[in-house]
Amino acid sequence: MAQVRNKQVILRDYVSGFPKESDMKIVDSIITLKLPQGSNELLLKNLYLSCDPYMRILMTKDTSAGLGAHTPGFPLTGCGVSKVLESGHQDYKKGDLVWGITKWEEYSLVPATGMFKIEHTDVPLSYYTGILGMPGMTAYAGFFEVGSPKKGDNVFVSAASGAVGQLVGQFAKLTGCYVVGSAGSKEKVDLLKNKFGYDEAFNYKEELDLNATLKRHFPEGIDIYFENVGSKTLDAVLLNMRLHGRIPVCGMISQYNLTQPEGVTNLAHLIFKRIRMEGFVVSDYYHLYTKFLEFILPLIKEGKVVYVEDIAEGLENGPAALVGLYSGHNVGKKVVVVAHE
Amino acid sequence: MAQVRNKQVILRDYVSGFPKESDMKIVDSIITLKLPQGSNELLLKNLYLSCDPYMRILMTKDTSAGLGAHTPGFPLTGCGVSKVLESGHQDYKKGDLVWGITKWEEYSLVPATGMFKIEHTDVPLSYYTGILGMPGMTAYAGFFEVGSPKKGDNVFVSAASGAVGQLVGQFAKLTGCYVVGSAGSKEKVDLLKNKFGYDEAFNYKEELDLNATLKRHFPEGIDIYFENVGSKTLDAVLLNMRLHGRIPVCGMISQYNLTQPEGVTNLAHLIFKRIRMEGFVVSDYYHLYTKFLEFILPLIKEGKVVYVEDIAEGLENGPAALVGLYSGHNVGKKVVVVAHE
Structure with missing residues (x-):
């Protein structure tokens, strides 16, 4: 042996x-x-x-x-x-x-x-x-199943160039949404706009007032916020959600390393805007994996998703x-x- | 004139x-x-x-x-x-x-x-x-439409003796749920148990560790939290929710008078437990008012809801x-x- x-x-x-x-x-x-x-x-x-x-x-x-x-x-x-x-x-x-x-x-x-x-x-x-594994299924289930997107929706994605975020942005564009992403460097922001087709993108580390930044990008408010980071970003988003908005909660990476997590203070806006905020875990959606492959493989081969x-x-x-x-x-x-x- | x-x-x-x-x-x-x-x-x-x-x-x-x-x-x-x-x-x-x-x-x-x-x-x-007006419709829409209750669910209600809470508890019992309420005085706790039929109730002002209190009342976790108060109570609830739990967000009275709202730190549990947290406003549900009256009037007259x-x-x-x-x-x-x- x-x-x-x-x-x-x-x-x-x-x-x-x-x-x-x-x-x-x-x-x-x-x-x-x-x-x-x-x-x-x-x-x-x-x-x-x-x-x-x-x-x-x-x-x-x-x-x-x-x-x-x-x-x-x-x-x-x-x-x-x-x-x-x-x-x-x-x-x-x-x-x-x-x-x-x-x-x-x-x-x-x-x-x-x-x-x-x-x-x-x-x-x-x-x-x-x-894209063909756990993060791909996460983006697919989170955006389509939890986010309930429709054409014309305004979509915001944090950690937007990451394993999941880059796909959510592309799925949003394929659905006919307006989509803005945030990331933590100029290189990533360039990727969002020039590679993944985000309509707009910004480096959150350079924005002093996230609320104002989101208001500028979403004068009519956000329909779907695909949540990857938590904390300050979520707080600013809550102020800028549109009526009946959806927040699929995929991750809160900003919090995983903190012994005392940061507080989110604007949750009362869930009421005012009638927002559905829903956490999800990809393992609940693997029954859709075959359907997902049928969706994504042609898009990859045709170069419509990168x-x-x-x-x-x-x-x-x-x-x-x-x-x-x-x-x-x-x-x-x-x-x-x-x-x- | x-x-x-x-x-x-x-x-x-x-x-x-x-x-x-x-x-x-x-x-x-x-x-x-x-x-x-x-x-x-x-x-x-x-x-x-x-x-x-x-x-x-x-x-x-x-x-x-x-x-x-x-x-x-x-x-x-x-x-x-x-x-x-x-x-x-x-x-x-x-x-x-x-x-x-x-x-x-x-x-x-x-x-x-x-x-x-x-x-x-x-x-x-x-x-x-x-009961027959805005708070009644709020309890009805929030519990049945947003909360998606089913027989056997474990339900927790804050501000449980208030205009809305006293009804949510009774609706939960009528649905066959186990229901626990929190309120701010002994008199209210007595009402919850002796008048509204809550299975258990506690005075949140006397509980030093809300997390432990909820663990004691819900050893198997909470399926539905009817949210009226926000802040510390919500944070403790998030630690005690069951998989696929629902949090209809009706109000956050603890926050309305604060110039700086308190932070909620345990939102990552929305992911871990796949929780749906959904704000709602009663005015979106008034089309159900006739149906609600058909439901509630007989219950009032038969003394089944007080x-x-x-x-x-x-x-x-x-x-x-x-x-x-x-x-x-x-x-x-x-x-x-x-x-x-």
């Missing part, structure tokens, strides 16, 4: 405050590339790993978010694209490509549940960590890639390449 | 902070009890005036809430029950009883729009300021009655009697 090196990204201990690279360590362990006798799991070779904001929430002992937690001393868990080396499950066979929940290491033994078989390989495989990835080469660069999310270092979807097949 | 005294409650000036009796003054003006030539309005004798929390919002110059504003130097506006003395509108005639938006004075000239004719007089007329009013006699006691709402002096629906027909 072949024993090989299995490089891993291990969580040292639970994290409080902003995560640092040193909260993780790279170790070389040894793995036997053989499925244990009688196992119905999958032995995977990991190819691409996904850096997602929610992973910070799993770095705390507090599991009240209901997402589970990473375990100190063990590899991080997260979404990835992998190749099946050996399968104990009837739905998979050696050589299959899959995406789903795997671990931050070169080889993983994981349950087949929560895995999707990759049927379409005429697109970049890394897309299954992004996707920007920010690639880190090598598992050893994983900690920096992940940590960088929380200060906005990534430009587009952050992916870690473990192996090119 | 008969000229008579018209006692009025006048707003002196816009209010900041908690309203005081001295923010209003009582004046005796003179009115000619005759509809102006060609007017299509109604000349009313006001009988009962309703004290409602939202009225504080109309005491500020800032009209961003979209509810309009009282005008300094003029009588307050608000819901009331009135008798038509003269009608310029084809749908109304002298002697009709109506409820709707009138003014805080003995006699008012008002548009017929926004008035409802009172067809059922075998119930106390003052009920049209409460309603507690807190009556102030005389328009001159209006300012104290209204101001008392914001420190919770009222026990049940606060009504000002201007005249007994």
Whole structure:
């Protein structure tokens, strides 16, 4: 039986405050590339790993978010694209490509549940960590199912160049909406306007008065705010929502690293404007995945939807890639390449 | 033409902070009890005036809430029950009883729009300021339409003995829910348990740790939180909501008098628990009023729903009655009697 090196990204201990690279360590362990006798799991070779904001929430002992937690001393868990080396499950066979929940290491033994078989390989495989994976489904479900958009709606997206935001903006344009995005650098703002087709975009770090900024971009108010950040942005948005507006709440990345979250003060506007604010988690919508693929694959192939990835080469660069999310270092979807097949 | 005294409650000036009796003054003006030539309005004798929390919002110059504003130097506006003395509108005639938006004075000239004719007089007329009027419709629309209740749901109501809350609790029991209410005195807590049929109730002023209190009452979590108060209560609720919970946002009375609203810090739980939080305004639901009456009138007559009013006699006691709402002096629906027909 072949024993090989299995490089891993291990969580040292639970994290409080902003995560640092040193909260993780790279170790070389040894793995036997053989499925244990009688196992119905999958032995995977990991190819691409996904850096997602929610992973910070799993770095705390507090599991009240209901997402589970990473375990100190063990590899991080997260979404990835992998190749099946050996399968104990009837739905998979050696050589299959899959995406789903795997671990931050070169080889993983994981349950087949929560895995999707990759049927379409005429697109970049890394897309299954992004536009064709969890973030893509998140944008699709959040915008279309929770946001209830209609042609002509005014849409605002925060973290708009991120893994999810870049798609929400493009979906909004395809729906005939007016869409404005916020991001944290000039480079990202340029991407929003010149690559993703946002009508307008601004760098929130340069705006002294977000309320005034939103009033300028939305003189008639916002119908849909796709919420990725929380806090001050949400507060300014609440002042600028239109009657019967919708706020799909996808994430609140500004809050994940704070021991004391910032307060949102303008919630009474939910009443005045009759706003529906609705949190959602993508896993409730995976029954729509086939429908989503039928929607998105032609758009990708025709160039009508584009996707920007920010690639880190090598598992050893994983900690920096992940940590960088929380200060906005990534430009587009952050992916870690473990192996090119 | 008969000229008579018209006692009025006048707003002196816009209010900041908690309203005081001295923010209003009582004046005796003179009115000619005759509809102006060609007017299509109604000349009313006001009988009962309703004290409602939202009225504080109309005491500020800032009209961003979209509810309009009282005008300094003029009588307050608000819901009331009135008798038509003269009608310029084809749908109304002298002697009709109506409820709707009138003014805080003995006699008012008002548009017929926004008035409802009172067809059922075998119930106390003052009920049209409460259970059969705006607060009743608010409880009905907020609980059934926005809250989407189902049998067995765990329901929490704040300001639970108020004009709206006492009904939400009873509607919840009629639906087969488990319902807990919070209020601000022992007397109110007793009412909740012994009069309105709440399963449990507590005095929020005596609870040092609202999170722990809610955990005790809802070990399995809250399905519906009927929001009347905002702030700390909402923050504790967010930690105790169940998956796919609903929060109809009816009011946030704790915030109306603050120049700097308090922050709500636990909104990320909207995501984790997939919560729908939805503000609503009763005026969007008045098309259901006939259906509501068909629902509520038999329940009142059979004694299956009760309603507690807190009556102030005389328009001159209006300012104290209204101001008392914001420190919770009222026990049940606060009504000002201007005249007994």
